[in-house]
Amino acid sequence: MTFRDFNFKPYIQEALDELHFVDPTPVQQKLIPVVRSGRDLVGESKTGSGKTHTFLLPIFEKLDEAKNETQVVITAPSRELATQIYQATKQIASHAKNPIRIGHYVGGTDKKRQIEKLKANQPHIVIGTPGRIYDLVASSDLDIHKAHTFVVDEADMTLDMGFLGTVDKIAASLPKDVQILVFSATIPQKLQPFLKKYLTNPVMETIKTETVIADTIDNWLISTKGRDKNAQILEISKLLQPFLAMIFVNTKERADDLHAYLSSNGLKVAKIHGGISPRERKRIMNQVKQLDYEYIVATDLAARGIDIEGVSHVINDSIPQDLSFFVHRVGRTGRNGLSGIAITLYQPSDDSDIRELEKMGIRFVPKVIKNGEFQDTYDRDRRANREKSYQKLDTEMIGLVKKKKKKIKPGYKKKIQWKVDEKRRKERRAANRAKGRSERKAKRQSF
Structure with missing residues (x-):
């Protein structure tokens, strides 16, 4: 399939055309329909699989630019990652006929200036690091209580960096019926309590690949x-x-x-x-x-x-x-x-x-x-593989073979060879008897 098969709004398709995006990645092909359905989602796929546009495209499809309220909250565990999502979001929004306000809130930026802007208008889409977003929510400058979508991107990294507690507080400030989308390269066990607490009957999707990294x-x-x-x-x-x-x-x-x-x-x-x-x-x-x-x-x-x-x-x-x-x-x-x-x-x-x-x-x-x-x-x-290529011998056989290698009388060599051969014949007979018993047992059970 191609992106056109999703029948996105015309401006979204224009944004994809500008990026020369034609064919969706496996994660996009499988998960975009799930996001559009409105269900909670836990999407696990390898790094570099296209997760960002997997959630951004359906978000823009659902966005109502006429409403003066925050409709989407997206958290990312680092400033750089939040900035990259922000840039991708701006690229799509630039093609819309009506203005779409995007709030970019990360540490190290001018918080007072952000608060002044929030007094005039609330952003349609909020993107940022958990700490700065929650600071603005806790001070009542950022109003997210009507948001319909909450995205936790790179959830495993969020956990690793100790930000899951702050994400928990953000989730608690959102409506009960908010759609929650969790994307991650891996889903660690320590993430499970958060998922059980906030997600309602989520779709759990793991995009399997032959290897956990790109084939390239x-x-x-x-x-x-x-x-x-x-x-x-x-x-x-x-x-x-x-x-x-x-x-x-x-x-x-x-x-x-x-x-x-x-x-x-x-x-x-x-x-x-x-x-x-x-x-x-x-x-x-x-x-x-x-x-x-x-x-x-x-x-x-x-x-x-x-x-x-x-x-x-x-x-x-x-x-x-x-x-x-x-x-x-x-x-x-x-x-x-x-x-x-x-x-x-x-x-x-x-x-x-x-x-x-x-x-x-x-x-x-x-x-x-x-x-x-x-x-x-x-x-x-x-070396290990070469040793494995030899037939495995039990301790008795190893002893017999070692004896054979010594410089001893010809008649004794023949005797050792006979013992080796005799042991092998006994093992084959025992194996055949065991096989026969298994076959007779299976035959009786089939009646």
């Missing part, structure tokens, strides 16, 4: 054993020649250390972590958008709300302590059908974490840097 992403695995990791990342970075690469680290201290090292070696590197002030963070983000940097060193929570266009590569300095963050990291690249490369550095102690990620459907390709280029290398499991 190549996952490379590079060992750091015996290497200086800073020097290794510098070498990798220079070989990649990225449009824009994000380098993820686990701590602020590591971010500072790696940023200083790469910068001192001539790379154009930005740094984003929780210790950076909002003003500095905003300045850095503006420079990133102007392509002043080729690399961004970032921690998980600082980066999860960032959706930067054109990330061609992701480098994992180490595997995240919370494995669900791996999906969010790698999902920064390979978006909108574009290809991307994610490189994960690992050491032997990371093997169990890598296996867990593989169980999630992530396929790694082992690589090594040789002669100034990335080359395929041996699978880290090659």
Whole structure:
């Protein structure tokens, strides 16, 4: 199907045409009809799957511009993500014949000015971070008691960053019959109490894919054993020649250390972590958008709300302590059908974490840097796989085979060989008897 099959209002279709959006993503195709039906929804799908327009398009379809009241409230856990939703909302609203007021409320902005504007008119659509939105609601400057739609975007990140309690307070200020839409890459168990408290018989939809990350992403695995990791990342970075690469680290201290090292070696590197002030963070983000940097060193929570266009590569300095963050990291690249490369550095102690990620459907390709280029290398499991290829022997058989290998008299070798063969014959007979019993039992039960 195409977006035209949804029969949106003409101005909404114009906005889609301007973006060259023709075919809906799987999440849009499946969930837009659910949102339009008015039912509560919990939509779970991989990062970069098109969740924002999944809720924005039906919201504009239902919006009544003639009413001077707030009809929609959208929360996002970070300023950057809230700003991105705001920009997407403005793009659609710009095509409407009648003016649509959109309130953008995040921390670090002029609260007094926002209050003055609210005295004149209430916005039709409210978008912002939970803290600032609730501040305006609690002071009675923002009136949301007539809103018909409440969107909690990136719910798992909202939980991770400790904002779910504030979202709870916002939900308590809304009408009982408000439609609640929860979108997330994952649905953690700790989110369940909130869902049970506020959602009424919600549609629970998980958009399954062959892998938890986009098919356009190549996952490379590079060992750091015996290497200086800073020097290794510098070498990798220079070989990649990225449009824009994000380098993820686990701590602020590591971010500072790696940023200083790469910068001192001539790379154009930005740094984003929780210790950076909002003003500095905003300045850095503006420079990133102007392509002043080729690399961004970032921690998980600082980066999860960032959706930067054109990330061609992701480098994992180490595997995240919370494995669900791996999906969010790698999902920064390979978006909108574009290809991307994610490189994960690992050491032997990371093997169990890598296996867990593989169980999630992530396929790694082992690589090594040789002669100034990335080359395929041996699978880290090659020895274990080779051992598995041999027939498994019990302890008695192993003892017999070991005896056979010793330098002993020819007659004794034949005797050992006869014992090995005899044991195998007994095992086959036992297996055949067991099979016969199972078949006779199944036959009796069928009558």
